[in-house]
Amino acid sequence: MVYNSGTGEYKGFILKEEVFDAEMPQKTESIMCLGNGYMGVRSSNEEYVKEDSRGTYVAGTFNFMEGDEATELPNVPDVTNMLFTVGEETVSPDGNMANYEKTLNFKNGLLRRYFEWTSKDGKRLHLEFLRVVSLKDFHLICSKVNVTALDDCEIGLKSGIEGNVMHCAHFEPCGMNAANDVLQITAVTKESGIPFSVMTCHRFEINGVKIEPDFGVTSEHDLQIMANLAFSLKAGNTLTITKISNVFTGRDKERDGCDMPALVADASAHMASVKGRTLEDILEESAAEWDRRVWSVRDVKVDCDKEEYQLAVRFALYHLTIMAPVHDNRMNIGAKGLSGPGYKGHTFWDTEIFMLPYFIFTCPEEARSLIEYRYNSIGAARENAKKKGFEGAMFPWESAWLTDGEITPDKYKTGLQEHHITADVAVGVYYYYIVTGDEEFMERCGYELLFDTAKFWSSRLEYNAEKDIYEILCVIGPDEYKEDIDNNAYTNYLAQYNLQLAIHYYEKLKADRPEVYERLNEALGLDSAYAIWCDRVDKIYLPRENEDGLVPQDDTYLTLIDISRDGYVFSEHPHEVHEEVWKLGGLNKVMISKQADVMQLMYMFEDLFSAEVKKKNFYFYERRCIHDSSLSLSTYSALAADLGEKDTAITLFGRAAMIDMGPVMWSSHAGIHAASLGGIWQCVVLGFGGVRRYGENLRIEPNLPDNWNEVSTNIVWKGQTLALTVKQDGFTVKNLTGTKEVSILHKGELIPVGEALEIKY
Numbered sequence: 039m040v041y042n043s044g045t046g047e048y049k050g051f052i053l054k055e056e057v058f059d060a061e062m063p064q065k066t067e068s069i070m071c072l073g074n075g076y077m078g079v080r081s082s083n084e085e086y087v088k089e090d091s092r093g094t095y096v097a098g099t100f101n102f103m104e105g106d107e108a109t110e111l112p113n114v115p116d117v118t119n120m121l122f123t124v125g126e127e128t129v130s131p132d133g134n135m136a137n138y139e140k141t142l143n144f145k146n147g148l149l150r151r152y153f154e155w156t157s158k159d160g161k162r163l164h165l166e167f168l169r170v171v172s173l174k175d176f177h178l179i180c181s182k183v184n185v186t187a188l189d190d191c192e193i194g195l196k197s198g199i200e201g202n203v204m205h206c207a208h209f210e211p212c213g214m215n216a217a218n219d220v221l222q223i224t225a226v227t228k229e230s231g232i233p234f235s236v237m238t239c240h241r242f243e244i245n246g247v248k249i250e251p252d253f254g255v256t257s258e259h260d261l262q263i264m265a266n267l268a269f270s271l272k273a274g275n276t277l278t279i280t281k282i283s284n285v286f287t288g289r290d291k292e293r294d295g296c297d298m299p300a301l302v303a304d305a306s307a308h309m310a311s312v313k314g315r316t317l318e319d320i321l322e323e324s325a326a327e328w329d330r331r332v333w334s335v336r337d338v339k340v341d342c343d344k345e346e347y348q349l350a351v352r353f354a355l356y357h358l359t360i361m362a363p364v365h366d367n368r369m370n371i372g373a374k375g376l377s378g379p380g381y382k383g384h385t386f387w388d389t390e391i392f393m394l395p396y397f398i399f400t401c402p403e404e405a406r407s408l409i410e411y412r413y414n415s416i417g418a419a420r421e422n423a424k425k426k427g428f429e430g431a432m433f434p435w436e437s438a439w440l441t442d443g444e445i446t447p448d449k450y451k452t453g454l455q456e457h458h459i460t461a462d463v464a465v466g467v468y469y470y471y472i473v474t475g476d477e478e479f480m481e482r483c484g485y486e487l488l489f490d491t492a493k494f495w496s497s498r499l500e501y502n503a504e505k506d507i508y509e510i511l512c513v514i515g516p517d518e519y520k521e522d523i524d525n526n527a528y529t530n531y532l533a534q535y536n537l538q539l540a541i542h543y544y545e546k547l548k549a550d551r552p553e554v555y556e557r558l559n560e561a562l563g564l565d566s567a568y569a570i571w572c573d574r575v576d577k578i579y580l581p582r583e584n585e586d587g588l589v590p591q592d593d594t595y596l597t598l599i600d601i602s603r604d605g606y607v608f609s610e611h612p613h614e615v616h617e618e619v620w621k622l623g624g625l626n627k628v629m630i631s632k633q634a635d636v637m638q639l640m641y642m643f644e645d646l647f648s649a650e651v652k653k654k655n656f657y658f659y660e661r662r663c664i665h666d667s668s669l670s671l672s673t674y675s676a677l678a679a680d681l682g683e684k685d686t687a688i689t690l691f692g693r694a695a696m697i698d699m700g701p702v703m704w705s706s707h708a709g710i711h712a713a714s715l716g717g718i719w720q721c722v723v724l725g726f727g728g729v730r731r732y733g734e735n736l737r738i739e740p741n742l743p744d745n746w747n748e749v750s751t752n753i754v755w756k757g758q759t760l761a762l763t764v765k766q767d768g769f770t771v772k773n774l775t776g777t778k779e780v781s782i783l784h785k786g787e788l789i790p791v792g793e794a795l796e797i798k799y
Contacts, residue, residue, distance in 0.1 A: 078376025201261020378709025430493025492540030672717025676725030
């Protein structure tokens with residue numbers, strides 16, 4: 039990859055591939071994918087290569103196939119395909135090719151690919167491929183191809199809608215149609231019964247003059263419809279193909295539950311309105327939306343010694359935008375976003391802990407939609423708790439559609455034991471409330487989420503009569519290498535925090551908002567629940583530092599076989615740990631961690647432990663953590679920044695920034711690592727920028743790396759947009775909204791911002 043290859047207004051926005059790898063095209067398919075939150079389109083080549091994994095995924099359209107492990111997002115029939123031939127030879131970038139270049143422009147969402155190709159008999163072509171998925175019109179995909187002949191040649195083209203792609207077996211074909219230059223396939227998901235309409239049309243020009251070639255339509259199976267065309271090009275002539283496509287589903291919020299005829303009518307009306315447009319005006323409209331929603335209000339500008347760090351932050355912002363279905367509060371973010379089939383499109387704790395802070399601090403309306411997804415699925419969470427013998431709402435480890443409940447495949451213990459997800463949901467609710475002050479949301483959704491998750495924890499606790507404490511036994515913490523463990527520190531502390539929040543807001547509502555209290559008390563039985571919370575909250579066992587200053591990750595971690603991480607050679611695949619570990623009894627028997635666990639706790643709740651204790655634990659656990667999770671490096675980096683360990687912080691940040699963008703070709707096959715991108719933003723803004731929600735205050739304590747000159751961005755606090763600029767010698771905060779007074783916490787002092795505040799060191 040080439041970083042920051044753009045110039046002018048696009049400097050710091052362009053990711054470029056200069057060498058095509060025909061054996062591993064999936065890397066750029068994922069990291070250069072296009073989307074808008076409604077759908078994601080992998081950036082596969084228009085022409086097929088043997089290892090490609092083309093995919094189009096529409097948020098929320100889950101389906102279960104008999105024989106599969108769990109429900110998943112189906113792969114929509116592909117509209118990006120265009121297969122060119124010269125004589126009997128197929129044009130492909132893995133053939134006789136030169137001057138290859140593939141770029142993604144984060145600023146406007148334009149994918150561009152270019153190469154020169156020579157046939158076996160010496161016919162030469164220049165090919166330029168352009169593609170955009172509109173951020174303004176969620177249903178719209180547009181491609182444009184310029185084919186310039188350097189020699190007289192006969193060119194064939196096969197292009198249309200192709201359902202012979204991975205994970206497309208979820209569809210039952212309903213029909214296909216070819217009307218003039220518009221092709222359409224309709225299908226319905228086999229189990230969930232969601233109707234789909236996929237349409238595409240073509241427009242052709244030679245040297246800018248529109249032509250109407252003979253249009254032969256063929257189909258080899260029920261989910262394919264193709265146009266077959268032929269062109270004669272003289273040397274120097276350019277054939278331009280514009281392909282406009284749309285995707286509509288019966289799960290779209292505005293047409294939820296509609297039948298196929300109504301869906302087709304909407305899709306057809308949309309196609310009639312867009313089929314005459316150019317890629318240039320679609321791109322211009324989409325770019326304006328990118329500027330309005332993202333770059334003019336959320337950009338993070340980094341002036342530092344390595345250009346790739348600026349690109350990495352914008353890479354994160356780009357993907358956080360295209361992966362998040364914030365237009366529909368019945369949906370949430372998958373662990374791979376909408377960039378690939380990994381984790382089947384399921385939602386984890388990744389949203390609340392790693393991505394939600396970005397949305398809360400940059401666009402609270404979008405954050406609210408993501409939290410409302412949890413509220414809208416609370417019925418399934420209650421059913422999940424009931425099935426497992428608990429009370430309240432027990433949120434599933436893996437979540438898909440609102441009514442699905444726990445969908446973690448049975449072969450994984452995470453669905454049975456990784457219960458901290460329920461407290462993570464409560465943490466997300468509280469975080470949002472403190473930053474925004476959104477009382478309407480709390481009364482409608484938030485308080486109920488806090489209370490019902492607390493009811494789960496009070497029923498999940500197990501009483502140890504001998505010690506007069508409550509424990510949480512047989513769990514998996516964030517470190518998923520350790521299964522069937524007792525009293526995971528992260529889980530226990532968050533469970534207590536959940537109960538503390540419930541107690542506080544029970545008392546507050548009863549005193550200040552009796553009508554809200556009465557409604558929720560009647561629905562949830564708060565009075566009896568409150569008595570239980572108060573009885574148990576201070577008796578929850580909370581692991582504290584031992585005589586060596588170490589906080590036990592769980593009851594047994596510090597008794598395991600201690601081995602040096604650096605003394606073991608781990609395979610190129612992070613999950614395949616050296617065979618010697620297995621000789622010692624497996625991962626449950628050795629002090630190796632998958633990811634941040636105790637350190638995740640210390641990062642999120644910074645005032646629970648002293649700086650000395652945090653530093654001791656940081657180096658103890660980091661030496662034993664192999665970061666076999668994309669969630670880990672950013673947490674350690676931000677915490678290192680808090681602790682003043684600047685060299686360690688920037689080293690870990692550099693590794694986190696390259697999880698997807700870096701040179702490891704297999705790292706992103708199944709899609710990008712969504713949570714790590716939220717983590718990159720957290721490293722820069724919360725770690726190096728020092729921005730935190732601290733209690734009920736906004737704290738700013740910058741920790742800028744030595745080789746970084748400046749970081750600037752906007753954050754939203756209590757409805758006010760604040761422009762923050764951090765430099766080596768201080769920072770400034772400007773209240774751009776100016777309708778409400780804001781104060782920040784700095785060095786233990788609460789300081790009013792006014793119109794602007796400047797702090798010098």
